[in-house]
Amino acid sequence: MPATVEVRFKGTRKDYYLWPHDDEPLRLWESVIVPVERGLDLGRITATGAAAARKCTSCSGCAVGEVKTPDRAVLRRATPDDIRTASDLRRNEEEARRSVIERVRARRLDMKVSDAEWQWDRRKLTIYFTADQRVDFRDLVRDLASSLRTRIELRQIGARDEAARLSGVGRCGKEYCCSSWLTGLGPVGLALAKDQHLSLNPAQISGGCGRLLCCLKYEHEFYVSARKRFPKEGRIVPTPRGPEKVLAVDIFRERVLLRSDEHGTRSLTLMEFEAERGRGGADGPDRSDRSDGTERAEEPERPEGAVGTETPEAGELEDRRPRRRRRRKKKGPP
Numbered sequence: 001m002p003a004t005v006e007v008r009f010k011g012t013r014k015d016y017y018l019w020p021h022d023d024e025p026l027r028l029w030e031s032v033i034v035p036v037e038r039g040l041d042l043g044r045i046t047a048t049g050a051a052a053a054r055k056c057t058s059c060s061g062c063a064v065g066e067v068k069t070p071d072r073a074v075l076r077r078a079t080p081d082d083i084r085t086a087s088d089l090r091r092n093e094e095e096a097r098r099s100v101i102e103r104v105r106a107r108r109l110d111m112k113v114s115d116a117e118w119q120w121d122r123r124k125l126t127i128y129f130t131a132d133q134r135v136d137f138r139d140l141v142r143d144l145a146s147s148l149r150t151r152i153e154l155r156q157i158g159a160r161d162e163a164a165r166l167s168g169v170g171r172c173g174k175e176y177c178c179s180s181w182l183t184g185l186g187p188v189g190l191a192l193a194k195d196q197h198l199s200l201n202p203a204q205i206s207g208g209c210g211r212l213l214c215c216l217k218y219e220h221e222f223y224v225s226a227r228k229r230f231p232k233e234g235r236i237v238p239t240p241r242g243p244e245k246v247l248a249v250d251i252f253r254e255r256v257l258l259r260s261d262e263h264g265t266r267s268l269t270l271m272e273f274e275a276e277r278g279r280g281g282a283d284g285p286d287r288s289d290r291s292d293g294t295e296r297a298e299e300p301e302r303p304e305g306a307v308g309t310e311t312p313e314a315g316e317l318e319d320r321r322p323r324r325r326r327r328r329k330k331k332g333p334p
Contacts, residue, residue: 004056004070006047007034010090010117011165012179014046016056018073031078031086038151039123042078042086055183082120089118096148100127103140111135114162124151130162160185163209170207177214185214192216196223226251229270239276 002018005026009015017034019026026032030045047055056070078086097116104111111131118125125148129135137154144152157165164178164185178185193205193216207213230249231237237244237258244258247265254270268276 002073003049004053005032005045005074006052006055007032007043007074008046009041009043011115012161015043016052016070018070019048020073026074026077031083033075033078033082033120035072035075036119039119039121040075042082042120086120089120089122093118096125097127099147100140100144103143107140109135109137109140111137111156114157115165122150124153126153126155128155128157128162128165130159131156159209160211163207168208172215176208182214186217188212188214188216192220195220195227223251230256231273237277 001022002020003022003025005017005019007015007017015034015036026045026048028045028048031042032045033040033042035041093116096118097113100116101113104113110133111129113127113129115128116125117128125144127144135156141152141154160178163176164182167179168176170176174180188211190200190212193200193212196216196219198205198216205213205216227249230251231246233246233248235246237246239258241263242260244260244263247257247259249256256268256270256273257265258268258273259265
């Protein structure tokens, strides 16, 4: 039975193929020649067998609910001449990119050319660019096709996809996750930084692409589960010293910072805080169910059968009766 293999090309582009020769299995990072939409291309094997089949069925390339197996097969292993040809094309891609940039500037198009990629058989040149809005590049495509004598494809990508293609070194000192091992770029919101009590300064929580760091999602689940053991900051909790306000919590050292107007500020471990809550909970009502730190007023008891209507006080009844009497005197006969 043919085995499924994952073939990765330049940047983050990848596709899945079948390898019919079971007696000669492919090795990881081995170069192969595969068919593409228009011609042939060279790629490297990044997964084989069950791992590649599992990644193929879990990718978002097929329609929702559709389980599809690869319908194309690897043609052959790449020879040293094939690899040499691909290396020469990679060196020529920078020259092609600069040529495209010059034509873009001459036409004053509002676009940034990020990368260029030659197909292995030189039948297609793909130009990747970023732009804030839609760009009319039809004249540019005709100009490039006539000068380079090949099919030109201009593909607009986002800022995060651009960083994944170009790669780089993050503030952690390692290669970008999106260009090294991260297979999918999921949404990253500012709420993740708020839950981790990080600085909301965009310059401190943004990556090389200018968007929020992808690694904000790695530890978010840990922060959410760990904070469930601690009281929320700003709440009023009953303790043997009386009601105190939770100023801050430290989930790593497991400490709680409390403050009261009478005794000032103090720091407790989570075990000491829970022990005091157990002793101080019976001294008074627990006010920790209010997120704004205010006390909840006790509702007056209503008589049986009341439907939630407000009963006027006695002073209000006394003020109304004299006014009714005066109205009756005015409406009477002269």
